[in-house]
Amino acid sequence: xxxxxxxxxxxxxxxxxxxxxxxxxxxxxxxxxxxxxxxxxxxxxxxxxxxxxxxxxxxxxxxxxxxxxxxxxxxxxxxxxxxxxxxxxxxxxxxxxxxxxxxxxxxxxxxxxxxxxxxxxxxxxxxxxxxxxxxxxxxxxxxxxxxxxxxxxxxxxxxxxxxxxxxxxxxxxxxxxxxxxxxxxxxxxxxxxxxxxxxxxxxxxxxxxxxxxxxxxxxxxxxxxxxxxxxxxxxxxxxxxxxxxxxxxxxxxxxxxxxxxxxxxxxxxxxxxxxxxxxxxxxxxxxxxxxxxxxxxxxxxxxxxxxxxxxxxxxxxxxxxxxxxxxxxxxxxxxxxxxxxxxxxxxxxxxxxxxxxxxxxxxxxxxxxxxxxx
Amino acid sequence: xxxxxxxxxxxxxxxxxxxxxxxxxxxxxxxxxxxxxxxxxxxxxxxxxxxxxxxxxxxxxxxxxxxxxxxxxxxxxxxxxxxxxxxxxxxxxxxxxxxxxxxxxxxxxxxxxxxxxxxxxxxxxxxxxxxxxxxxxxxxxxxxxxxxxxxxx
Numbered sequence: 001x002x003x004x005x006x007x008x009x010x011x012x013x014x015x016x017x018x019x020x021x022x023x024x025x026x027x028x029x030x031x032x033x034x035x036x037x038x039x040x041x042x043x044x045x046x047x048x049x050x051x052x053x054x055x056x057x058x059x060x061x062x063x064x065x066x067x068x069x070x071x072x073x074x075x076x077x078x079x080x081x082x083x084x085x086x087x088x089x090x091x092x093x094x095x096x097x098x099x100x101x102x103x104x105x106x107x108x109x110x111x112x113x114x115x116x117x118x119x120x121x122x123x124x125x126x127x128x129x130x131x132x133x134x135x136x137x138x139x140x141x142x143x144x145x146x147x148x149x150x151x152x153x154x155x156x157x158x159x160x161x162x163x164x165x166x167x168x169x170x171x172x173x174x175x176x177x178x179x180x181x182x183x184x185x186x187x188x189x190x191x192x193x194x195x196x197x198x199x200x201x202x203x204x205x206x207x208x209x210x211x212x213x214x215x216x217x218x219x220x221x222x223x224x225x226x227x228x229x230x231x232x233x234x235x236x237x238x239x240x241x242x243x244x245x246x247x248x249x250x251x252x253x254x255x256x257x258x259x260x261x262x263x264x265x266x267x268x269x270x271x272x273x274x275x276x277x278x279x280x281x282x283x284x285x286x287x288x289x290x291x292x293x294x295x296x297x298x299x300x301x302x303x304x305x306x307x308x309x310x311x312x313x314x315x316x317x318x319x320x321x322x323x324x325x326x327x328x329x330x331x332x333x334x335x336x337x338x339x340x341x342x343x344x345x346x347x348x349x350x351x352x353x354x355x356x357x358x359x360x361x362x363x364x365x366x367x368x369x370x371x372x373x374x
Numbered sequence: 375x376x377x378x379x380x381x382x383x384x385x386x387x388x389x390x391x392x393x394x395x396x397x398x399x400x401x402x403x404x405x406x407x408x409x410x411x412x413x414x415x416x417x418x419x420x421x422x423x424x425x426x427x428x429x430x431x432x433x434x435x436x437x438x439x440x441x442x443x444x445x446x447x448x449x450x451x452x453x454x455x456x457x458x459x460x461x462x463x464x465x466x467x468x469x470x471x472x473x474x475x476x477x478x479x480x481x482x483x484x485x486x487x488x489x490x491x492x493x494x495x496x497x498x499x500x501x502x503x504x505x506x507x508x509x510x511x512x513x514x515x516x517x518x519x520x521x522x523x524x525x526x527x
Contacts (some may be wrong), residue, residue, distance in 0.1 A: 031476065033382050059436065063474075064476050065476045316383050
């Protein structure tokens with residue numbers, strides 16, 4: 001840090017100066033309409049700013065007021081009186097926008113500006129631009145200093161700003177106005193009697209809010225507080241029913257896949273994967289059961305047919321038995337006839353020999369080989 | 375150059391806004407202040423009475439060393455305004471050989487309004503209209519009134 005404060009490195013642009021009072025029209029340049037700067041007078045005795053006249057001469061070598069021709073030799077510095085009059089005009093400090101409230105005579109303004117505390121100068125230490133008065137008071141102000149309350153290190157120029165938010169520094173509670181360290185205020189607010197709180201039944205619609213110390217009194221008369229358990233129970237039942245409804249909706253979707261897609265998406269999102277799996281499984285089982293049922297019906301039909309066949313069979317068997325009996329009957333008759341025939345053939349002899357006939361029984365061996373075979 | 379031009383134009387605009395000319399309304403159309411829209415009201419006791427004429431004023435970057443350019447956007451029957459789509463008005467102080475940097479826009483507008491009251495047939499751009507004005511004033515007034523009714527609404 002040098003002993004002399006840093007200086008403005010460029011000259012002051014007088015054209016940017018602001019005049020707090022309306023300037024005298026007679027002291028204004030006919031070209032730029034601002035108070036004359038570095039006034040010069042032509043041979044035709046018109047006065048202009050030096051820069052304005054040279055600009056006009058570049059376009060046309062005539063007087064900008066009366067158009068009489070003028071050459072370079074026809075221009076002189078304006079009378080001292082004019083220079084003094086415009087030099088005495090009051091102007092605002094060029095750093096007015098930075099906060100300087102000084103207004104000085106124009107011929108003094110450059111001197112003021114060079115030392116103005118509101119001028120931005122380059123800090124020799126760190127190269128940043130700071131106000132000259134900050135430089136004069138604390139040097140550069142960019143060095144780290146320790147906050148006296150929280151021991152945090154901050155830049156010297158930022159200390160005041162830091163103290164606005166320093167957690168250790170006391171600040172009043174906005175409700176009860178008691179002082180607390182900043183980092184304790186939040187905690188205090190949760191118990192501060194003056195803090196504004198909502199009714200505990202705000203979740204079921206109580207609109208009351210007020211100071212915490214009045215909360216107890218309010219709770220005694222608050223209808224919402226009494227109804228809260230009932231309302232909450234209702235709410236939970238509604239939630240259960242809603243879930244159930246979602247499940248049912250999902251089932252309907254499976255049964256009736258024609259339902260609109262959006263509706264399906266809406267219900268689907270509310271179901272978990274497992275439920276969907278179970279329902280799909282259930283659907284499979286239902287299909288299987290239907291298939292088995294069909295097979296069963298088929299089998300029953302077959303069984304009925306079998307029973308019919310069996311009874312028919314029984315009847316046939318009975319008929320066969322009857323036919324067998326009839327055949328035996330016929331056989332015995334034929335046998336009888338056969339014997340009769342034999343006896344007639346042997347009638348001449350055996351009939352004379354006494355009439356005793358050998359009785360042959362069915363099934364006896366027939367020596368004559370004439371047995372009827374069926 | 376244009377920095378000082380802008381400063382002077384801004385100053386002049388502030389002066390005109392503080393002391394408006396009778397029958398003249400100004401709307402700058404560009405943020406840079408180098409183009410102004412102007413509405414002239416036809417002066418009483420002139421054939422342009424009751425008309426509202428839109429004009430464009432364009433200021434050169436070298437203002438005030440070069441003159442502004444003034445043109446009528448509204449069609450007007452006038453010896454000093456060209457009867458084409460430019461509607462240009464070029465006479466007196468608006469001529470670059472007659473322009474003086476000390477001249478102000480307010481003087482230009484005063485001149486334009488003065489020309490509505492009293493055309494200058496000696497410095498005309500439309501010679502036929504100028505002849506009409508000089509030799510058959512009644513017919514000139516009739517046509518100017520008709521045009522005013524038709525175009526300057």
